[in-house]
Amino acid sequence: MKKMKHPAVIPLSIFIILTILYIILSLLTGRNPQIDHLNPSVAFPGETILIEGEHFGDSFENGFVIIAGIRPTVSSYIKWTDTEIELRVPDEVQSGRVFVKSNKNSSNGLLFTNKEFIPVIVSGPAGPGEPYLDSVVPEKGMVGEKVSITGLNLGSERGASKVNFSFFSSDDSKFVSCSEVDFDYIEWSDKSISVYVPDGATSGNIQINTDRGISNSIYFEVSYPYGIKQFTQPRGYQLQYGVTISNVIAEPVNSIQIWFPVIQQSLAQRNVESVYEPEPLWENYKGLNRYNLENLHQWNEYVLNQTHWFERSAIETDINISSISGTYDKNRELVKYYTREDALVPANNKTIRDVTRSIVGRETNPYIKAKKLYDYLIRRLEYVNFSESDTVLDSLTNRKGDAFEYAVLFTALARNAGVPSRPVAGIIVYGDKQTVNHWWSEIYINGIGWIPVDPAMGDNMSLSDLPVRESNSDYYFGNIGSQHIVFSRGNIDLKKINPDGNIKRKERFYSFQDIYEESSESVDSYRAVWSPLQVVDWW
Structure with a gap:
C-alpha cells in the first residue's frame, strides 16, 4: 500500500513555486530597458521610427518614450512590445537622444536627428563680411561644458552678438542663447569664440547672430550623462x-x-x-x-x-543621482558668483556654516548635498504665511518661516556647501486667477543646468486648486508647476x-x-x- 503525501505538502509546493515565479518576474520587470537599434535614426516629423531592444514591457501603459526631451502623446504609438516600439516622430521634436522609460527604469540613449535641422554645408561666408562657422570642438558635450567655435567675420568684440544653440520647443523660438547672467561667454575674437553650453541646449544647430547677419549652422550633439530636464504642460x-x-x-x-x-x-x-x-x-x-x-x-x-x-x-527632471560628478570648475564665473555671499543671501554667516557642516558632512555629490539641506529645512521649520522673525536667520531659531525665508535660507545653505544656487522671486497663480507673492530657489548641476527647488511648497504650503502631488517634499525638489511665474532671479x-x-x-x-x-x-x-x-x- 502506497503512503499518502502529507496534506500540507501540496500547498507548500504551490507556495514555493509562486514565490520563485514572483522572484523571476521581479527580476525581469526590474531590468532597465535596453535600446539596441534605432531605425531610421534620421527622419522628418510625422515619419515612423522603430526602436529595437529589450525589456520595454508589453505596452506603453507602464512606460513611455522621450525623443530629444519631448514625450510623444499616446496617439503617436503604433506598436509596443517587449522588444520593439514603433511610433511617429512628433512635430515639435528637434535632434537629441531617444530614451525608453519602463517601470520607472530608464534605458540608454541613442541619437535621433531631425532632417529639418541638418545644416547645409557651405564653403565660406554667404556674402562679404557675413559671419561664417567652420568647426566646433568638441562636437559633443553636456550643459556647462566649454566649447570652442572657429570661423570668419565673428567680430573682434561680442557687443550684442549671440551664440545660439538648439532648444526643444513647440513654438517658433527654436534656439536658446548663451546667457550673460550665467556667464556663458568666455572669449570672443574675429576667428574664434569660447562659450559654455547653455542651460536648455539640445542636440542640433549652432548659429552666431551678429550685427553683420546670421551665420551658417554647424551641428552639435548635447549629451545627458546625469539625466534630463523637461518643459511640460505649458x-x-x-x-x-x-x-x-x-x-x-x-x-x-x-x-x-x-x-x-x-x-x-x-x-x-x-x-x-x-x-x-x-x-x-x-x-x-x-x-x-x-x-x-x-x-x-x-x-x-x-x-x-x-x-x-x-x-x-x-519643469520636471529625471536624474540619475549617483552618477553626478561632485566637481565644479571653481574658476568658472557662474560657480564663483552663485556661491558667494551678497546683500540678500548670508552664505558666509557662522550659523549657516555650522548648519551646513553638520548636515552635509563628507558628502561630495552636489545634488545630494542640496537635498540634505532641503530636507533639514523642512524638518527644522514650520511654514507660516507671515513670519514674525526680525531676520531670515532668526527663523532658524524660531523654527517658523514664510516662503521668503525658506528660499533665502536654502540658497545660503546650498552656497555655503559649494552648490551654485540663487533665489527666485515671483508669484503663484491659484484658485480663480488669484495670485500670491512667492519665493523659491534654483541649484546648478553640471550636465543638467538650473534645477528648481521650492522648500516652502515642499513643506506643504497650501493653496487652493494646485495640482495634488503624491509627495510635496519629493516633487518640489527638482520640479515645479506651470503656476509659478518668475519676475527675478538673484x-x-x-x-x-x-x-x-x-x-x-x-x-x-x-x-x-x-x-x-x-x-x-x-x-x-x-x-x-x-x-x-x-x-x-x-x-
Whole structure:
C-alpha cells in the first residue's frame, strides 16, 4: 500500500513555486530597458521610427518614450512590445537622444536627428563680411561644458552678438542663447569664440547672430550623462499690473524714478509679448523698466500700466543621482558668483556654516548635498504665511518661516556647501486667477543646468486648486508647476540715478530689487500705489 503525501505538502509546493515565479518576474520587470537599434535614426516629423531592444514591457501603459526631451502623446504609438516600439516622430521634436522609460527604469540613449535641422554645408561666408562657422570642438558635450567655435567675420568684440544653440520647443523660438547672467561667454575674437553650453541646449544647430547677419549652422550633439530636464504642460497667461503716483508735493522742477519689474523670458517662460503704457525710458534693464517722471504737479495723477502675454511651462527632471560628478570648475564665473555671499543671501554667516557642516558632512555629490539641506529645512521649520522673525536667520531659531525665508535660507545653505544656487522671486497663480507673492530657489548641476527647488511648497504650503502631488517634499525638489511665474532671479543691485535722491524699497515683494522708487531732493512727499497683480485671462 502506497503512503499518502502529507496534506500540507501540496500547498507548500504551490507556495514555493509562486514565490520563485514572483522572484523571476521581479527580476525581469526590474531590468532597465535596453535600446539596441534605432531605425531610421534620421527622419522628418510625422515619419515612423522603430526602436529595437529589450525589456520595454508589453505596452506603453507602464512606460513611455522621450525623443530629444519631448514625450510623444499616446496617439503617436503604433506598436509596443517587449522588444520593439514603433511610433511617429512628433512635430515639435528637434535632434537629441531617444530614451525608453519602463517601470520607472530608464534605458540608454541613442541619437535621433531631425532632417529639418541638418545644416547645409557651405564653403565660406554667404556674402562679404557675413559671419561664417567652420568647426566646433568638441562636437559633443553636456550643459556647462566649454566649447570652442572657429570661423570668419565673428567680430573682434561680442557687443550684442549671440551664440545660439538648439532648444526643444513647440513654438517658433527654436534656439536658446548663451546667457550673460550665467556667464556663458568666455572669449570672443574675429576667428574664434569660447562659450559654455547653455542651460536648455539640445542636440542640433549652432548659429552666431551678429550685427553683420546670421551665420551658417554647424551641428552639435548635447549629451545627458546625469539625466534630463523637461518643459511640460505649458499654460498661457495674460497678466496686468501698474502703479499710480499722486499727491506730489514738490518744487516746480522735480522727478520721480520708478523701477518696474517685468515678466522675464526664460526656458520655461516663453513667447512673452508686452504692452507698456506709457513707454519706459529704459526697457528691460536687468529685468526692470525704468520710468522717469518729471515736473509732476500736486493735483495730477500719473498712471503706469503693464500688460504681458506669455506661456509658462512646468519643469520636471529625471536624474540619475549617483552618477553626478561632485566637481565644479571653481574658476568658472557662474560657480564663483552663485556661491558667494551678497546683500540678500548670508552664505558666509557662522550659523549657516555650522548648519551646513553638520548636515552635509563628507558628502561630495552636489545634488545630494542640496537635498540634505532641503530636507533639514523642512524638518527644522514650520511654514507660516507671515513670519514674525526680525531676520531670515532668526527663523532658524524660531523654527517658523514664510516662503521668503525658506528660499533665502536654502540658497545660503546650498552656497555655503559649494552648490551654485540663487533665489527666485515671483508669484503663484491659484484658485480663480488669484495670485500670491512667492519665493523659491534654483541649484546648478553640471550636465543638467538650473534645477528648481521650492522648500516652502515642499513643506506643504497650501493653496487652493494646485495640482495634488503624491509627495510635496519629493516633487518640489527638482520640479515645479506651470503656476509659478518668475519676475527675478538673484539680487538686482541698482544704483541711484541721483546721488542725493531718496529711495524706497519694498519688503517681501515679487522682485528681488533694492530700489523701487527714487525721488529727487526737490520732492517733499508723494503717494505711490502699486496695484495688485491681476490675471486677466489664462488658457
